[in-house]
Amino acid sequence: MTANASKPIRVWITPPGPNSWKTIFLREELGLNYEIKAFRFDDVKKKPFIDINPNGRVPAIEDPNTDLTLWESGAISQYLIEEYDLDKRLAYTSLKEKNLCNQWLHFQMSGQGPYYGVCSWFQHLHPEKIPSAIERYADQIKRVLSVLESVLVAKPADAQWLVGDKMTYANMAFVPWNFRLSEVLVQSWDEVWEGTPHVRAWHERMIELPSWKRSMEHRARCMDEQGLQWNGAPKGIETFTDYEVKIAAGEDTTAKE
Structure with missing residues (x-):
């Protein structure tokens, strides 16, 4: 049995990044009562969000059922x-x-998320291309995938999950960043999984779940409502770096058609 919150849990997100969708994916799979508070990246360091999370990072939640902000x-x-x-x-x-x-879960937070994020930064967002940095963090992504492969390959064919014989929240935590591998590495879907067939099969089982598909429908709607490109920058702004410069200068970053 899943205890459904009688009052909706508010989930604060900025739509582009993967971490918010880790939280939404889990809520969808649990069938929880929740509402999405999607706001612009421009406002992540401003009130009212900074009162929710003084670190100015998403996601964050407010659960009126337990009076907890987290x-x-x-x-x-x-x-x-x-x-x-x-x-x-x-x-x-x-x-x-x-x-x-x-x-x-800790490995996902300390290994997968940071390495994938830094690789994505140097691949797409850093103002100059630094091949050695891109290579280093792309290699770290491959290392993370190889760790997962070494565990999954040792599992029985009918129980290829990280722990035990079922999908857990720990498996689900890896999905949002792995879903972005083609973009992060600038490789085809087949190329990113070379040498890790068990990780690919594990990942692809999860992205076929209705809960994940609903999560991505929410993301597409939120991105469209804010006029955002795939990289999180508004339409009419070429790079995310340009976006951050405009935010710092206090310029209007509303999407331009």
Whole structure:
């Protein structure tokens, strides 16, 4: 049984980045009552959001059912599982499996997310191309994928999940960044998975879930409402770096057709 929040949980996001969709994906899979508060990246360091998260990063949540405001995507994932996944459909209660799920969530936050994000920055957003930096972080992405492959390849064919024999929140946490691999590495979908067929199969099982497809429908709607390009910059602004310069200068960044 999943405990559905009687009052909707407010989820603060800026649409482009992957971390917000880690939170939305989990909510959709749990069938929780929630509302999306999507706002512009321009305002991530301003009130009212800075009162929600003084670090000025998304996602963050406000849960009126427990009177809790929480930020950091990993902390939010653990909270949702503990508070709302009563039957532990996406988690375990046994000591070993519970802590292994926590281990993989931390690996996603400390390994996958930062390396993928920095690679994406140097690949697409840094004002000058630095081949050595791009190569270093692309290699780190491949290393993260190889770690996942080494675990999944050792699993029985009918139970290829990171922990135990079912999908957990720990598996789900990796989906949003892996979904962006073609963009991050500037490679075809087949190329990014070379040497990691078990990771590809694992990932592709999850992106076929209705909960993920609904999450991406929400993303597409939010991006369209804000007039954003794939890289998060408004239409009419060439790069995300230009976008940040305009924000710092206080210029109008409303999407230009």
